[in-house]
Structure formats: structure tokens, C-alpha cells
Amino acid sequence: MSKAVPSEPILTVAEIEKLLEDVFPQLHHGGRTVMVEQVAPMAARLRLIAHERHLRPGGTVSGPAMFTLADVGIWVAIFSHLGPEALDAVTMNLNINFLRKPPHGDVLVDCRLLKLGKRLAVGEATLFSEGAAEPVAHAVGTYSIPAPRK
Amino acid sequence: MSKAVPSEPILTVAEIEKLLEDVFPQLHHGGRTVMVEQVAPMAARLRLIAHERHLRPGGTVSGPAMFTLADVGIWVAIFSHLGPEALDAVTMNLNINFLRKPPHGDVLVDCRLLKLGKRLAVGEATLFSEGAAEPVAHAVGTYSIPAPRK
Amino acid sequence: MSKAVPSEPILTVAEIEKLLEDVFPQLHHGGRTVMVEQVAPMAARLRLIAHERHLRPGGTVSGPAMFTLADVGIWVAIFSHLGPEALDAVTMNLNINFLRKPPHGDVLVDCRLLKLGKRLAVGEATLFSEGAAEPVAHAVGTYSIPAPRK
Amino acid sequence: MSKAVPSEPILTVAEIEKLLEDVFPQLHHGGRTVMVEQVAPMAARLRLIAHERHLRPGGTVSGPAMFTLADVGIWVAIFSHLGPEALDAVTMNLNINFLRKPPHGDVLVDCRLLKLGKRLAVGEATLFSEGAAEPVAHAVGTYSIPAPRK
Numbered sequence: 001m002s003k004a005v006p007s008e009p010i011l012t013v014a015e016i017e018k019l020l021e022d023v024f025p026q027l028h029h030g031g032r033t034v035m036v037e038q039v040a041p042m043a044a045r046l047r048l049i050a051h052e053r054h055l056r057p058g059g060t061v062s063g064p065a066m067f068t069l070a071d072v073g074i075w076v077a078i079f080s081h082l083g084p085e086a087l088d089a090v091t092m093n094l095n096i097n098f099l100r101k102p103p104h105g106d107v108l109v110d111c112r113l114l115k116l117g118k119r120l121a122v123g124e125a126t127l128f129s130e131g132a133a134e135p136v137a138h139a140v141g142t143y144s145i146p147a148p149r150k
Numbered sequence: 151m152s153k154a155v156p157s158e159p160i161l162t163v164a165e166i167e168k169l170l171e172d173v174f175p176q177l178h179h180g181g182r183t184v185m186v187e188q189v190a191p192m193a194a195r196l197r198l199i200a201h202e203r204h205l206r207p208g209g210t211v212s213g214p215a216m217f218t219l220a221d222v223g224i225w226v227a228i229f230s231h232l233g234p235e236a237l238d239a240v241t242m243n244l245n246i247n248f249l250r251k252p253p254h255g256d257v258l259v260d261c262r263l264l265k266l267g268k269r270l271a272v273g274e275a276t277l278f279s280e281g282a283a284e285p286v287a288h289a290v291g292t293y294s295i296p297a298p299r300k
Numbered sequence: 301m302s303k304a305v306p307s308e309p310i311l312t313v314a315e316i317e318k319l320l321e322d323v324f325p326q327l328h329h330g331g332r333t334v335m336v337e338q339v340a341p342m343a344a345r346l347r348l349i350a351h352e353r354h355l356r357p358g359g360t361v362s363g364p365a366m367f368t369l370a371d372v373g374i375w376v377a378i379f380s381h382l383g384p385e386a387l388d389a390v391t392m393n394l395n396i397n398f399l400r401k402p403p404h405g406d407v408l409v410d411c412r413l414l415k416l417g418k419r420l421a422v423g424e425a426t427l428f429s430e431g432a433a434e435p436v437a438h439a440v441g442t443y444s445i446p447a448p449r450k
Numbered sequence: 451m452s453k454a455v456p457s458e459p460i461l462t463v464a465e466i467e468k469l470l471e472d473v474f475p476q477l478h479h480g481g482r483t484v485m486v487e488q489v490a491p492m493a494a495r496l497r498l499i500a501h502e503r504h505l506r507p508g509g510t511v512s513g514p515a516m517f518t519l520a521d522v523g524i525w526v527a528i529f530s531h532l533g534p535e536a537l538d539a540v541t542m543n544l545n546i547n548f549l550r551k552p553p554h555g556d557v558l559v560d561c562r563l564l565k566l567g568k569r570l571a572v573g574e575a576t577l578f579s580e581g582a583a584e585p586v587a588h589a590v591g592t593y594s595i596p597a598p599r600k
Contacts, residue, residue, distance in 0.1 A: 063241055067244075090248070092420075093245070093246070094245075095545040095590065096245075097242065097243050097565075097592065098241055098243070100565070114576075115547075115549045115584070120444075122588070124588065126564075135565075138572070138574065140545065140547060140588065140590060142392065142547065144420075242592065243592055245545060247415075247442065249414055249415040264435055265397075265399045265400070270594075272438070276414075284415070288422070290440060292543055294570075363517075364521070367544075368513075391548055392547065394517075394546055396545075397543050
């Protein structure tokens with residue numbers, strides 16, 4: 001089922017950023033907020049730049065902002081390995097654990113693909129504040145990848 | 151562990167809406183978007199008014215907007231039964247399944263509490279489009295309720 | 301994606317029990333333990349007969365026994381609607397919340413299908429002890445249904 | 451909330467195995483099946499010895515057996531750091547993704563604690579077959595740790 005899928009990214013960070021701007025402009029609505037930092041075999045790292053609108057009272061990044069970061073991060077990991085055809089991948093299931101109140105400042109996400117098939121991918125996302133050892137949140141998501149149009 | 155917890159809401163819809171405006175004003179940032187429609191024993195119903203900023207390309211409500219609606223809905227169900235002291239309840243875990251692309255228009259959420267203890271609550275949220283029988287998403291969340299300050 | 305799928309069961313309880321014995325005999329290894337009580341549109345009810353080997357110290361049904369009951373229950377709900385071809389459905393994801401220590405005695409599970417497509421199904425399972433109002437556990441599972449062999 | 455919790459195991463593998471035999475003898479019901487291989491800071495590795503009764507038709511380890519291995523593994527990781535008082539930790543939530551059909555043979559689980567507080571712990575479990583690079587399943591679990599008896 002999952003044979004012949006490349007286990008190395010086939011898109012560069014610059015190519016991924018360009019695709020994100022084209023297909024998902026609302027991600028940067030109100031100022032650029034999510035940056036792709038790195039892609040690696042079966043992995044991706046993204047950064048959420050803490051803007052006022054992601055904050056909850058107390059100055060910490062909100063739950064929905066962390067959900068979005070995990071979700072976008074795993075999706076980026078998937079299509080960076082499969083190419084632009086996989087931009088249509090959709091989230092089927094996402095399970096998130098909030099572990100600690102994040103401190104002020106940017107939040108990073110390290111995503112790792114646990115399975116990368118042609119029709120289905122599963123990835124995990126560990127969120128942490130820059131410089132901190134302990135994660136602030138952790139998510140696992142399942143994605144359906146539509147068959148390529150002929 | 152969960153004895154002596156009221157199984158009927160002790161706040162009215164008007165009282166809940168007032169509390170939401172006071173403690174969570176950013177929910178209505180850019181225009182009122184979430185309305186509490188009804189509370190009932192161990193349950194609550196909310197409505198997400200579809201604004202431009204919740205939409206994905208194609209005009210459907212985004213995943214993060216549905217995550218937020220489910221999360222806020224279960225939280226409202228909890229504190230409507232426990233009172234304002236439970237406003238500090240925090241999401242520990244949320245698992246969401248996206249079932250169908252939501253059509254244009256408002257999304258409703260029906261929340262049901264599966265467990266309502268003094269320190270811990272678990273609820274489920276079924277999201278659907280007005281008038282449609284089949285749900286567009288389903289979530290289950292676990293919430294930690296801080297001990298009251300003395 | 302989910303068009304033309306029957307929303308009523310097409311197998312009777314007796315037919316389902318017969319299939320379970322044929323394809324999953326180890327379910328009854330050491331004595332009959334799971335019984336199908338009822339199927340209904342998009343739903344199924346099963347019973348776990350409490351045997352010594354499902355019990356934890358203290359006499360309550362174990363976590364793995366509840367996991368199995370939820371998993372088998374949703375699977376039965378799926379193939380009772382799709383027919384024997386769907387016996388090959390496999391669990392992709394299962395999220396379970398343990399809510400209360402179950403008392404001694406049988407555990408029932410009420411399963412409800414949230415989505416029933418040709419290749420994918422999502423169902424929820426509410427577990428409770430006979431006669432009790434409050435659930436002991438709740439699970440949501442996602443199932444992949446293999447394409448029929450030609 | 452999570453201050454002053456040791457981040458190194460305080461029990462040896464031999465002490466853990468002894469405790470498991472004392473408090474959870476049914477784990478080895480019908481022959482020894484789960485072995486603790488290693489504990490490390492915020493981590494534990496266990497092995498499921500493939501017995502006939504864990505197998506599904508086709509000879510692969512069953513879903514419930516993998517669920518049990520993940521659940522026991524995270525629980526072992528928790529009490530190996532907190533000591534015998536934490537043997538009473540109970541699973542509140544477990545989310546498991548089944549990624550690939552496991553081949554014949556033993557299954558190993560690598561557990562990592564994402565959060566280790568005094569009352570609450572969260573851990574993840576990656577299951578794989580000996581010698582294989584790709585995981586067969588992945589789970590995340592939340593555990594409640596009862597207050598010590600006085």
C-alpha cells in the first residue's frame with residue numbers, strides 16, 4: 001500500500017513557502033505568521049511567529065493557534081515529500097494534548113511522518129518554545145491524500 | 151470523585167454570553183462569531199456564524215474554526231453547570247474527526263458532557279450544518295478544572 | 301465519496317453472529333464473551349459477558365477488554381451495513397476515554413456510525429454497565445475498508 | 451504543577467519486573483508475555499513476546515495486544531520515575547494509530563514521557579517489530595496519578 005513513496009523531501013523550503021503563499025494565503029492574513037524552517041527525511045520544522053491575534057489573556061499562544069501549527073506542519077511534511085499533487089491532502093483526524101502553558105514568544109513545531117503512503121499519511125507534531133526542553137503540546141494527525149487527477 | 155456535581159446548568163444563556171464577552175473578548179474579534187443557543191442538562195448548543203475569515207478556499211469553514219467551535223462548546227457546557235469558578239478549566243486533550251466538507255453557512259455544535267467531576271470533565275461535540283442530518287465533524291475533549299482559590 | 305451506501309443494516313443479528321464465529325473465533329476463545337444484541341440504522345449494540353480473564357484486581361473490567369469491545373462494536377456496525385465484503389475493514393485509529401471504574405457485571409456498548417463511506421467509516425462507541433445511566437468509557441474509531449476483490 | 455518530579459528512573463528493571471508480577475499477575479496469565487527491557491530518563495522499552503493468543507488470523511499481533519503493550523509501557527515509564535506509589539496511576543485517555551500490519555515475531559515498544567507531573571502524566575509509545583525501521587503502531591496516553599494515601 002505504501003510502496004515506492006519517496007522518504008526524502010522533493011521540495012525545497014523556498015518552493016514550499018511559495019506554494020503556501022499561492023494556495024493558502026489566509027495563513028498569512030494580517031501579517032506573516034507561519035514560516036517553514038527546515039525539511040528533512042520524513043520530517044519538517046515550522047515556526048509560529050507570535051502575533052497579538054494568537055494570544056489568549058495572559059499572553060500565551062492560544063489552543064487553536066497551536067492546533068493550526070501542528071496541522072499545517074504535518075501537511076507541509078507530507079506534500080514536501082510527495083510534491084504539489086499532495087497539496088489537496090485533507091486532515092481526517094487530529095488528536096492534540098496540551099502539556100504546559102507556553103511562555104511568551106515564538107512556538108516551533110517538529111513534525112515527523114510515521115507513515116507516508118500514496119493515499120494515507122500519519123504524522124506527529126511536537127510543539128515547543130524556543131530554547132525550552134519540554135514540549136508545550138503534542139499532536140498526531142491522519143491525512144487522506146486524494147488520487148491524482150488524470 | 152464526581153459526586154455532588156450538579157447535572158443541570160446553573161447559568162442561563164444570557165449569563166453565559168455575558169461571561170464570554172468579559173473573559174474571552176477575542177472570540178468576537180472582528181465581529182460576533184460564536185453564539186450560545188441553548189443549555190440543557192449535561193449539554194449545550196452553540197452556533198458559529200460563518201465569517202469570511204473562517205473560510206478556506208472553496209468557501210467551507212476551516213478546520214481550526216471547527217476545532218475552536220468544538221473546544222469552546224464543551225468548555226461552555228462545563229462552566230454552565232459548575233458556575234464562573236470553572237471558567238479557568240483548560241483543555242488537556244482534544245481529538246477531532248473531520249467527516250465531510252461543510253457546506254456554506256453557519257455550523258452548529260451539540261455538546262454533551264460524558265463526565266463532569268470536580269477536577270476533570272470529558273465532553274463530546276458533534277458539528278453539523280443547519281438543516282443537514284449528517285455531522286461534518288466530531289470531537290471529544292478532556293478538561294482539567296483548577297481547584298477553587300481560597 | 302460516501303454516496304449510495306445503505307444507511308440500514310443488511311445483515312441480521314443471527315447472520316452477524318455466524319460471521320463472527322467463522323472469521324474471528326478467538327473472540328470466543330475460552331468461552332463466549334461478546335454477543336451482538338441489536339443492529340439498527342447506523343448503529344449496533346453489543347454485550348461483553350464479564351469473564352474472569354477480563355477482570356483487573358478489584359473485579360472491574362480491564363482497559364484492554366473495553367478497548368476490544370468498542371473496536372469490535374464499531375466494526376460490527378460497519379459490516380452489518382455493508383455486508384460480508386466489509387469484514388476486512390481494519391482499524392486505523394481509535395481514541396478511548398476511560399470515564400469511571402466499571403462495576404462488576406456485563407458491559408454494554410452502543411455504537412453509532414458518524415460516517416459510512418465506501419472506503420472509510422468513522423464510528424463512536426459508548427460503554428456502560430447494565431442499568432447505569434453514566435457511561436464507563438467512550439471511544440471513536442476510524443476504519444479503512446479495502447476495495448472489493450475483482 | 452509539575453515541579454520537583456524526578457526526570458530519571460528511580461527503579462531498576464528488576465524492581466519493575468518484581469512489582470509487575472506482584473500487582474498485575476494476569477499480564478503473564480498463560481505464560482510470560484511482556485518484558486521490561488530498559489528504562490532511561492523519561493523513557494522505557496518493553497517487549498511483547500508473540501504468543502498464539504495475541505495473534506489474529508494471518509499470524510499478526512492483534513490490535514488489543516498492541517493497545518495493551520502501549521498502555522502498559524507508558525504506565526511502566528511513569529511508575530519507574532515516581533516509584534511504587536504511582537502504581538495506582540490510571541489511564542484516562544489513549545489514542546492509538548495502527549500504521550502497518552506487524553510481521554510475525556515480537557513487538558517492541560519505545561515509550562517517552564511528554565509530561566510527568568505529580569497528578570498527571572502524558573506519554574507516547576512507538577511500536578515496532580524487531581529489526582524494522584518503520585513503526586507498526588503509535589499511541590499517546592494520558593494518566594491520572596492518585597494522591598498518595600496519608
